[in-house]
Amino acid sequence: EAYIGAIEAANDALNAYVAVTPDIARAQAKASDARIANGTAGTLEGIPLGIKDLFATKGVHTQACSHILDGFKPAYESTVTQNLFDDGAVMLGKLNMDEFAMGSSNETSYYGAVKNPWRSHGSNLDLVPGGSSGGSASAVAAHLCAGATATDTGGSIRQPAAFTGTVGIKPTYGRCSRWGTVAFASSLDQAGPIARDVRDAAIMLRSMASVDAKDTTSVDIPVPDYEAAIGKSLKGKRIGIPREYRVDGMPEEIEAIWQQGIAWLKDAGAEIVDITLPHTKYALPAYYIVAPAEASSNLARYDGVRYGLRVEGKDISDMYEKTRAAGFGKEVKRRIMIGTYVLSAGYYDAYYIRAQKVRTLIKRDFELAFNAGVDAILTPATPSSAFGIADEDLASDPVKMYLNDIFTVTVNMAGLPGIAVPAGLDHKGLPLGLQVIGKPFDEEMLFQSAHVIE
Numbered sequence: 531e532a533y534i535g536a537i538e539a540a541n542d543a544l545n546a547y548v549a550v551t552p553d554i555a556r557a558q559a560k561a562s563d564a565r566i567a568n569g570t571a572g573t574l575e576g577i578p579l580g581i582k583d584l585f586a587t588k589g590v591h592t593q594a595c596s597h598i599l600d601g602f603k604p605a606y607e608s609t610v611t612q613n614l615f616d617d618g619a620v621m622l623g624k625l626n627m628d629e630f631a632m633g634s635s636n637e638t639s640y641y642g643a644v645k646n647p648w649r650s651h652g653s654n655l656d657l658v659p660g661g662s663s664g665g666s667a668s669a670v671a672a673h674l675c676a677g678a679t680a681t682d683t684g685g686s687i688r689q690p691a692a693f694t695g696t697v698g699i700k701p702t703y704g705r706c707s708r709w710g711t712v713a714f715a716s717s718l719d720q721a722g723p724i725a726r727d728v729r730d731a732a733i734m735l736r737s738m739a740s741v742d743a744k745d746t747t748s749v750d751i752p753v754p755d756y757e758a759a760i761g762k763s764l765k766g767k768r769i770g771i772p773r774e775y776r777v778d779g780m781p782e783e784i785e786a787i788w789q790q791g792i793a794w795l796k797d798a799g800a801e802i803v804d805i806t807l808p809h810t811k812y813a814l815p816a817y818y819i820v821a822p823a824e825a826s827s828n829l830a831r832y833d834g835v836r837y838g839l840r841v842e843g844k845d846i847s848d849m850y851e852k853t854r855a856a857g858f859g860k861e862v863k864r865r866i867m868i869g870t871y872v873l874s875a876g877y878y879d880a881y882y883i884r885a886q887k888v889r890t891l892i893k894r895d896f897e898l899a900f901n902a903g904v905d906a907i908l909t910p911a912t913p914s915s916a917f918g919i920a921d922e923d924l925a926s927d928p929v930k931m932y933l934n935d936i937f938t939v940t941v942n943m944a945g946l947p948g949i950a951v952p953a954g955l956d957h958k959g960l961p962l963g964l965q966v967i968g969k970p971f972d973e974e975m976l977f978q979s980a981h982v983i984e
């Protein structure tokens with residue numbers, strides 16, 4: 531009831547929720563009370579969560595914050611949300627996001643921008659919460675849920691977590707089932723939690739993760755008790771510092787917070803080593819070929835016949851055209867056009883195949899570092915703190931917006947786990963995050979190191 535009240539009081543201002551489901555929350559909470567009373571409580575019994583609008587929730591608003599999915603209420607539940615409910619979690623509602631998870635500011639949502647609950651010192655300017663999981667990050671930061679589900683294709687869990695002073699982890703590709711999560715770029719998409727601290731994130735991820743017969747890319751590796759990793763000593767662990775992440779124009783205070791993180795990990799017993807990930811500079815351009823290519827294929831299904839919106843036309847082709855013209859926003863259309871172009875005959879080898887080769891090189895950079903004895907890698911999470919809503923510079927130049935993902939996309943390209951953890955504030959009083967990148971399926975090392983930093 532406290533969370534439902536908080537949402538009623540603050541959501542008009544923040545726009546974090548696009549659908550609130552108090553009846554479902556109350557029914558689930560009642561069932562939780564019964565399980566607690568009879569001694570069969572799960573690990574998340576009665577914990578009120580927000581669910582990103584990308585997750586299919588049975589009978590409940592699921593639109594990936596797109597106009598084209600108007601009125602869509604799935605007949606099934608995503609595996610991740612089902613796992614959470616099986617452990618006793620309670621759903622408060624569906625959270626705002628960039629349309630189809632394409633964006634870094636939550637401004638591409640059909641439902642409008644989300645506000646970051648943080649403000650710069652002495653300023654009334656509204657800031658973005660980051661994206662695409664901006665609703666998730668804003669709701670967690672403003673106490674409008676105890677934790678939230680999110681997804682990360684190129685940084686969409688970690689960047690909003692960094693912008694709102696929350697913790698977000700993108701697990702290893704294959705850790706969580708993608709079944710029932712609206713697809714953006716299938717070889718990059720992963721679900722994960724945004725939470726108030728490292729322990730909460732650990733508890734949530736343990737529940738969300740599972741192998742699943744309905745997603746053949748989910749992996750059958752036991753899910754450890756992540757919470758147990760928290761507080762373990764870092765003695766004997768080696769943390770790599772990649773020189774390529776010291777990018778031109780990065781504010782000095784981000785460098786400073788990075789050095790602070792290094793010092794904390796050293797104090798906790800870790801050995802710090804300089805490493806090189808030489809193909810880092812190609813990650814962003816390669817990502818912005820691979821992700822739109824997969825998106826253009828995944829979004830072909832929205833045709834006015836199977837889901838949501840239909841705009842009538844004089845024949846079926848006309849209906850497709852009118853529906854897609856009216857249903858997709860500008861950024862989504864841009865991605866579909868880029869993706870279609872790089873996959874078309876004549877350009878396929880020059881762009882798509884080349885980007886896939888670059889992807890292999892990026893993956894190999896990380897493998898070499900890990901094989902040389904590095905246990906985890908520490909980097910900044912983002913090249914800046916949260917920026918203003920409708921920032922003119924960014925709105926007019928999509929490439930500038932894409933630069934937000936510079937430290938996060940490498941991790942998706944390599945399929946690795948990455949966590950963003952709040953590490954301090956900048957001169958404006960806004961949160962800055964650090965990122966810890968780990969070996970495949972070694973999320974424990976991320977929780978262990980992030981706990982030292984938080």
Ligand code: GLN
Pocket residue numbers: 631632633634661662681682683684685686687714821935
């Ligand atoms: N900002 C990136 C993009 O727009 C990543 C989004 C995401 O991780 N879903 O593609």
